[in-house]
Amino acid sequence: MTDTPTYDIVILGAGSGGYAAALRGAQLGLKVALIEGDKLGGTCLHRGCIPTKALLHSAEVADTAAEAASVGVNLTLDSIDMAGVNKYKDGVVARLYKGLQGLVSSRKVDLINGWGKLVAKDTVEVDGKQYKGKNIILATGSYSKTIPGLEIGGRIMTSEQALALDEIPKSAIVLGGGVIGCEFASVWKSFGADVTIIEGLPNLVPNEDASICKALERAFRKRKINFKTGTMFKSATQDDNSVTVETESGDTFTADLLLVAIGRGPVTKDLGYEEQGISLDRGFVITNERLHTGVGNIYAVGDIVPGLQLAHRGFQQGIFVAEEIAGLAPQVQEESGIPRVTYCEPEIASVGITEAKAKETYGEDQVNVVEYNLAGNGKSQILKTTGFIKLVGVKDGPIVGVHMIGARVGELVGESQLMVNWEAYPEDVAALIHAHPTQDEAMGEAALALAGKPLHSHN
Structure with a gap:
């Protein structure tokens, strides 16, 4: 009988949350084992965010070609070569996968291929072999749900x-x-x-x-x-x-x-979680705000934790837990402060709370709202897009919500995240210089309007 290897952290699942925890843990000098039955990178890299957004880029190029004549470029869209689209999509995934493999290897994380199961409060078993962890992180991700009686297959x-x-x-x-x-x-x-x-x-x-x-x-x-x-x-x-x-x-x-x-459901069935005393609700792992399950030194991150099922949320949670284990006492991230983007045409991006939620929280008469129409923005005119940026603010207080729709507005969500999470006041943002001509100028214009001094709008 061989000795059971012991690690500072054993991570079950190598998607966005799991591999982020592994990389950060190793960076902090901890000995880490990362267990994955499929491919490193999980759903996001191989069957979710990345390939989907590659398809969306191909779609954007097709739309651009179809509308080329409207900007003085004469070309024709003959057809969509789906084999070529898939080759492009798969190439993006393959390059990112190779880069991630190199990162994990260079950080000296032990990547263990196989389907793991929690068999004790400090032990995960993979194909009959056990791995002990002073800390365990559950990061087993999610699956595509269906309706009972609706069988997936064929068409x-x-x-x-x-x-x-x-x-x-x-x-x-x-x-x-x-x-x-x-x-x-x-x-x-x-x-x-x-x-x-x-x-x-x-x-x-x-x-x-x-x-x-x-x-x-x-x-x-x-x-x-x-x-x-x-x-x-x-x-x-x-x-x-x-x-x-x-x-x-x-x-x-x-x-x-x-x-x-x-929607997507949590992958937690038959993995030994409940047997070890971990509380589940509709399959989701219940944790405290610091992502601890209340059992031993077991944490959970990503889609199996109730809340937004977003790759970047899982990624941040993985880093958070690694730092928590290392004793760095990281700051808890408010769920409402996580940016959200839908990459359809037109794009949607948001962070913070909605107008309705703000009125419910602060009172109807304590909320100010501004919608800045992208028709007044030079770069939006160049891109031939319509839409708006909506700011939700508290009277004599900070901006608590940013909601946007229009071409490429997902690229504006970084500033929006800082505004909401750092509790910026409209006048703080209005005083910043936004480069011209960019769609980001619309953010400055919306802030000017919310601060009571609109320049290119009548708010």
């Missing part, structure tokens, strides 16, 4: 199968109008497909500010992306040629394929 798929398609569907039904659903709908429409989104809640992207929801719906109507909100799914049937969806209201829709994009 009914989740985002993982959709990313591997080798041809563009002529038509598609998207079940779910959240981030994933709207991004795929946007891509397929740019590639020439006829798309219909079915969403049970009253609006698309229902977690966003109400004005953003309405603006996206207007933009999607203009793009001829069909959608039915407030509509509950009833059933789906498929044959060799198509799939048909029936809703609770009696409507039927038929298309080449059905994308099920109703």
Whole structure:
């Protein structure tokens, strides 16, 4: 019998949260084991954020080509070469994967390939071999959910199968109008497909500010992306040629394929968590604000912890826990201060709380709101985009929410994050110099308006 290797940290799962914890832990001089049954980088790198955004970039290029004549460039969009699109997408993933492998190796993290299970409060077992950790980090990620009775297969798929398609569907039904659903709908429409989104809640992207929801719906109507909100799914049937969806209201829709994009569930089943006394709620691991499970020295990060299921949230949590274990007492990050981006066309970006939440929190008469229309921004005119930047502020107080829609507004969320998390006052932001001509100028203009001294608007 061989001795059980012992580490300062054993991490179960090598997605964004897990590998960030491993890299930071090793950087702090801790001995780290990183266990992964699939590929280093997890869902985000291989089946989520990165390949999806590569598809979205191909879609943006297609849109640019289709609209080239409007800016004086004569060219034609002959076709979408899906084999070429996939080659580009897979190449991006492969380069990032290789770079991540090199990083983990250079930091001397022990990468253990295999499916791990928690078998004691300080031990993870992989293929019959045990690894002891003075600290354990659970980072097992999430999976694409489906509706009970709706079986994935054939023409009914989740985002993982959709990313591997080798041809563009002529038509598609998207079940779910959240981030994933709207991004795929946007891509397929740019590639020439006829798309219909079915969403049970009253609006698309229902977690966003109400004005953003309405603006996206207007933009999607203009793009001829069909959608039915407030509509509950009833059933789906498929044959060799198509799939048909029936809703609770009696409507039927038929298309080449059905994308099920109703969210992601935590991967925690049969991993030994409950047996070791860890509390689960609907499969999610319950932790305190410092991400400790309340059992031994076991922490949890990423999509298995209730809250926003975002790769950068898991990444930050991984760093946080590594620093917590090292005794650095890192600062807790407020959930509302995490930036959120939906990469459809037009893009959506937000950080902080919505107007409705602000009024609920501070009182209706204590909230000031400004919407700065991108029509007044020079770079937005050059990009031929519409949309707005909305700032939500507390009277005589800080900016508590930033909500944006328009081409490439995701690139503005960095400043927005600083504004909200550092509790900047409108006059603080208004005093900053925003480079011209950039869309970032619109942020300065919105802040000027919220500070009561609008320059290019009538607020």
